[in-house]
Amino acid sequence: MLYNEPSPLETKVLTRRFGLPNSASLETYLATEGYQAFLKAAKMKPEEIIEEVKISNLRGRGGAGFPTGMKWSFVPRTSPKPKYIVVNADESEPGTCKDRLLMENDPHQLIEGALIAGLAVDSHGGYIYVRGEYRYLIEILDKAIAEAYAGGWLGKNIQGTGFDFDLYTHTGAGAYECGEESALLESLEGKRGVPRIRPPFPAVAGAFQCPTVLNNVETYSAVPAIIRDGGAAFASLGVPKAGGTKLTCLTGHVNKPGVYELRLGFPVKQMIEEVGGGIRNGKKLKAFIPGGSSCPVLTAEELEGATMDYDSMAQRKTMLGSGGVIIMDEDTCMVKAVLRIMRFYAHESCGWCIPCREGTTWIRKVLQRFHSGGGTRADIDLLGDLGKNMLGRTFCPLGDAAAMPIISFVQKFRNEFEAHLDGKPCPYEHAERLVAV
Amino acid sequence: MTFSPELEARFDKLLKSYPPGRQRSAMIPMLMYAQDEVGSVTDELIEEVARRVGVTPLQVNEVLSYYSMLHRKPLGKYHVQICTNISCQLRDGDKLWEHACKKLGIGHKEVTGDGQISIEEVECMGACSWAPAIQVNYDFHHSMTPEKLDQLLEGLRKKQ
Ligand SMILES: Cc1cc2nc3c(=O)[nH]c(=O)nc-3n(C[C@H](O)[C@H](O)[C@H](O)COP(=O)(O)O)c2cc1C
Ligand code: FES
Numbered sequence: 001m002l003y004n005e006p007s008p009l010e011t012k013v014l015t016r017r018f019g020l021p022n023s024a025s026l027e028t029y030l031a032t033e034g035y036q037a038f039l040k041a042a043k044m045k046p047e048e049i050i051e052e053v054k055i056s057n058l059r060g061r062g063g064a065g066f067p068t069g070m071k072w073s074f075v076p077r078t079s080p081k082p083k084y085i086v087v088n089a090d091e092s093e094p095g096t097c098k099d100r101l102l103m104e105n106d107p108h109q110l111i112e113g114a115l116i117a118g119l120a121v122d123s124h125g126g127y128i129y130v131r132g133e134y135r136y137l138i139e140i141l142d143k144a145i146a147e148a149y150a151g152g153w154l155g156k157n158i159q160g161t162g163f164d165f166d167l168y169t170h171t172g173a174g175a176y177e178c179g180e181e182s183a184l185l186e187s188l189e190g191k192r193g194v195p196r197i198r199p200p201f202p203a204v205a206g207a208f209q210c211p212t213v214l215n216n217v218e219t220y221s222a223v224p225a226i227i228r229d230g231g232a233a234f235a236s237l238g239v240p241k242a243g244g245t246k247l248t249c250l251t252g253h254v255n256k257p258g259v260y261e262l263r264l265g266f267p268v269k270q271m272i273e274e275v276g277g278g279i280r281n282g283k284k285l286k287a288f289i290p291g292g293s294s295c296p297v298l299t300a301e302e303l304e305g306a307t308m309d310y311d312s313m314a315q316r317k318t319m320l321g322s323g324g325v326i327i328m329d330e331d332t333c334m335v336k337a338v339l340r341i342m343r344f345y346a347h348e349s350c351g352w353c354i355p356c357r358e359g360t361t362w363i364r365k366v367l368q369r370f371h372s373g374g375g376t377r378a379d380i381d382l383l384g385d386l387g388k389n390m391l392g393r394t395f396c397p398l399g400d401a402a403a404m405p406i407i408s409f410v411q412k413f414r415n416e417f418e419a420h421l422d423g424k425p426c427p428y429e430h431a432e433r434l435v436a437v
Numbered sequence: 438m439t440f441s442p443e444l445e446a447r448f449d450k451l452l453k454s455y456p457p458g459r460q461r462s463a464m465i466p467m468l469m470y471a472q473d474e475v476g477s478v479t480d481e482l483i484e485e486v487a488r489r490v491g492v493t494p495l496q497v498n499e500v501l502s503y504y505s506m507l508h509r510k511p512l513g514k515y516h517v518q519i520c521t522n523i524s525c526q527l528r529d530g531d532k533l534w535e536h537a538c539k540k541l542g543i544g545h546k547e548v549t550g551d552g553q554i555s556i557e558e559v560e561c562m563g564a565c566s567w568a569p570a571i572q573v574n575y576d577f578h579h580s581m582t583p584e585k586l587d588q589l590l591e592g593l594r595k596k597q
Contacts, residue, residue, distance in 0.1 A: 135575040171465070193503060257566045328527060
């Protein structure tokens with residue numbers, strides 16, 4: 001199903017089958033060039049597949065944006081150990097709701113992407129790690145996998161190519177940290193989702209300590225189009241150093257929130273105004289988070305000339321992230337907004353390393369006191385310092401994910417923190433507030 | 438412990454999904470699917486799953502306490518999960534949560550007297566563009582309002 005109207009400004013590559021009758025079925029998939037890329041890849045040398053992915057300039061869509069072809073090339077293909085393909089379908093970065101649509105509307109595209117990755121690194125088995133809340137998607141995926149086995153697109157000697165591949169779904173059970181690749185791999189082994197020390201990276205010691213390719217759902221879903229139409233065609237849709245499109249989730253105060261597939265490099269202003277229909281109730285834009293709640297926030301002024309791609313966001317000291325765009329209008333209380341974000345990170349910190357466990361909780365407590373009118377001027381600096389002390393000092397990047405929002409909110413919206421001082425009521429909330437939580 | 442034939446079939450499939458000697462991988466999925474049938478993760482269930490995947494009950498206990506969707510106490514027949522995370526909060530998910538608490542007279546992870554409904558304030562559930570979002574058991578409901586929630590709760594109260 002689709003939950004919002006598409007926009008005419010979209011570039012439909014990964015979402016091209018969305019809206020077709022039975023778009024999730026093998027029949028529809030095969031009728032629309034489905035599995036053709038796999039057949040083509042099966043005739044290519046593994047190095048050629050990886051080269052094509054490199055040419056496409058595909059970068060990971062899970063948040064970190066690592067070049068996918070390069071990641072695949074790190075897998076020791078000739079290792080005697082089995083190799084695994086792992087799909088990260090844990091989608092839990094606040095603001096992000098796009099992998100869900102790819103699995104719901106075109107599960108075979110994901111399966112085909114995993115198969116091609118298998119060909120590229122000589123892997124014969126894979127797992128789709130799906131967050132526990134997405135039970136209905138596991139049912140859709142299981143059905144698609146069963147259809148693929150029945151149709152000879154999974155299993156032994158696929159379509160007479162001599163290539164074997166098995167694919168399974170694996171349900172998570174509620175933990176944001178399990179979206180982090182090494183924690184996910186621990187969870188897949190039936191353990192607590194505690195991150196692993198790296199190196200070794202998953203390419204060398206991943207699932208069951210074997211070489212593993214681990215990518216996001218959207219990353220794998222882009223692969224069939226890359227092999228089918230060529231890496232250069234995909235690359236040309238984006239910007240020089242990042243090819244293709246990005247599923248972008250517009251959330252918050254826009255008139256037409258929704259998930260839209262936009263070419264990389266799409267102008268931010270046009271995205272808000274034309275794709276998103278502008279800010280709701282004719283209000284002004286105050287703040288913008290480009291790719292999930294862990295990315296540093298930008299002010300409306302900083303968006304001048306910005307485009308939705310890795311470099312444009314990096315120039316503004318933030319990140320394209322997962323594509324979860326969070327849009328806040330002029331009436332939004334920034335203290336309340338960052339409090340909610342930090343409550344999340346405090347809740348989800350796995351507790352393994354101290355800077356993250358203690359830092360996130362401390363920040364949450366100070367913000368709670370602040371928003372309820374008990375903040376002091378010294379607290380403002382304390383918040384920023386706590387964030388800076390976590391940044392780069394934690395065992396896994398969850399600590400950074402938590403540090404970046406608090407540091408940027410305090411830096412860019414200091415005046416709003418000051419407006420909450422000395423027991424003053426929150427300027428944006430008329431409700432009575434309690435002092436001290 | 439005895440389970441339904443569907444669940445047994447699911448267990449069989451899960452235990453065959455992982456490399457030899459890696460049956461422990463099936464533990465969390467088995468607990469998730471079994472919890473839906475049993476109602477919660479009981480001591481008996483822990484022992485059963487431990488036996489089947491070849492670990493001690495203590496090891497199962499240690500793992501399950503990490504995961505927020507595995508619960509030791511039964512929830513309501515309909516578990517209403519309301520997201521108040523940032524994208525939902527911006528569209529009044531927090532007010533929706535307060536409304537639900539008042540309406541039902543219960544709080545976070547509590548169950549109504551008749552055992553029909555429980556509520557939980559949850560983190561982002563992947564419905565941010567159609568906020569505020571809630572889930573009833575595994576079903577999503579998008580773009581909720583207090584009125585829509587009232588209607589839904591009315592229905593759930595009466596539903597068998
Ligand atoms: C705390 C944390 C949570 C993450 N959650 C997710 C997630 O839900 N989905 C995802 O694909 N990547 C997530 N990532 C990124 C993964 O660690 C990893 O970089 C990504 O899955 C690699 O795939 P890609 O190269 O295709 O993006 C998370 C990272 C961190 C640090
Ligand atoms: S923030 Fe509520 S579903 Fe994502």
